[in-house]
Amino acid sequence: MNAAFDVLIVGGGPIGLACALEAKKAGLSYVIIEKGCVVNSLYNYPLYMTFFSTSERLEIGNVPFVSINPKPTRPEALEYYRRVATSHELNIKLFEEVQQITPNANEYTVITSHRTWHARHIIIATGFYDIPNLLNVPGEQLPKVTHYYKDPHFYATQDVLVIGAHNSAVDAALETYRKGARVTMVIREDAIGSRVKYWVKPDIENRIKEGSIKACFKSSVLAIREKEVDIATPDGNITIANDFVIAMTGYQPNFAFLENAGITLSDDAIKMPVYNPLTMETNMPRMYLAGVVCGGMNTHVWFIENSREHAGKIIAHIKGRA
Known part of the structure; x- marks a missing residue:
């Protein structure tokens, strides 16, 4: 049986990577589980897409993002986040899908398409690009x-x-x-x-x-x-x-996945997940949300640039609790 990690991060997008950088800096054991490639949702963006934000607002972990133009393109973003993941030797398991998260005493059991993991804290940073409206x-x-x-x-x-x-x-x-x-x-x-x-x-x-x-x-x-x-x-x-x-009718988070993990959603059309905005902890103890998944159907509330801070909030709370 695998030893329990301090933190298991579901999703290897920019915010998942940011959470891993903060966990590593804090000296916590961690693993990222990503069902596709590194920053999989960005990989599936249109080939020639230009971001609305400037490169410095897409930076994570205080790693500079240098682009040719003020507003970076998809290829530049892919290169940046890949280099962040590899240069920091982040512990990331790719092409492995999380299928079930179950509370078990003071830790969580996480079953994936490949194996079973154990972790004391869970961070869900799965975005909203998987399910089209x-x-x-x-x-x-x-x-x-x-x-x-x-x-x-x-x-x-x-x-x-x-x-x-x-x-x-x-x-x-x-x-x-x-x-x-x-x-x-x-x-x-x-x-x-x-x-x-x-x-x-x-x-x-x-x-x-x-x-x-x-x-x-x-x-x-x-x-x-x-x-x-x-x-x-x-x-x-x-x-x-x-x-x-x-x-191009928009997308939505995987609400079934959140509910199966025990996270409460609002009973209106927004399906807003329940979490503490100060710590990002959900109604499930030691389970956190990070990134655009926090907005429910309001997918235009959170972006990379304004949800990067979630990583610091979560890891600070985990460290404070420890």
């Missing part, structure tokens, strides 16, 4: 529909429908359009989202205004078929030709 319309299960956008070249010369009005949708619409796709956007609101990156927002608005990218505002998708899509618009239902649907 579904459209729940006929045809959503077709192979032509994706909730994860990666590379615009794939869509060259095709009829592409992009659903959404925020950063991911706008990036997908602009990039596929510039690779020769015929792009239509379906947007529930009456305008492009207010949170769209300020240097991108005029671009998408001008492309829509000139007709290069078509946009159906105050509209929703009714049904998806192999070569068509039905859309409800203020002027009535329409059907357009379509080869691919990129549904």
Whole structure:
């Protein structure tokens, strides 16, 4: 049986790495369990994505993040976090999924896809990128529909429908359009989202205004078929030709995982996890939350730059308790 670690961190994203750096600095034994690669969610971001934040606001563990431009790109972020993990020789187990967390006296038993671990404290830093918000319309299960956008070249010369009005949708619409796709956007609101990156927002608005990218505002998708899509618009239902649907409808934390671990969620639509904002400890003793998972369905509350401090709060509380 493995000896119990002081801290087991679920999730090897930027905040999980930050927690590991703080634990190591505090002299605590720790392990990170990550179901994919290092910073797996960032790896699955669009290839050419540029962050909204500047590089210094994405730094963890006081390790400088140097990028060519003030706002770093996905490849630069991947390189930075990989170098942080390897240069600090963080104890991280990759491609190993946590399946069950069970309290056992003064420690937790953690069962993964590979083995069983034991730890006195658990930090859950799993983010919210795993489960897309579904459209729940006929045809959503077709192979032509994706909730994860990666590379615009794939869509060259095709009829592409992009659903959404925020950063991911706008990036997908602009990039596929510039690779020769015929792009239509379906947007529930009456305008492009207010949170769209300020240097991108005029671009998408001008492309829509000139007709290069078509946009159906105050509209929703009714049904998806192999070569068509039905859309409800203020002027009535329409059907357009379509080869691919990129549904940028947002994502949500794995609430079932949190509940199975014993964490209480609010009974409203937000499903806010219960935790102490001063220590990040949940209703489960010695179990903590870190990063964007703390926001429940409010996935635009926490980001890397404003949740980095969670790591210090948690480790300070663990050390104080010890």
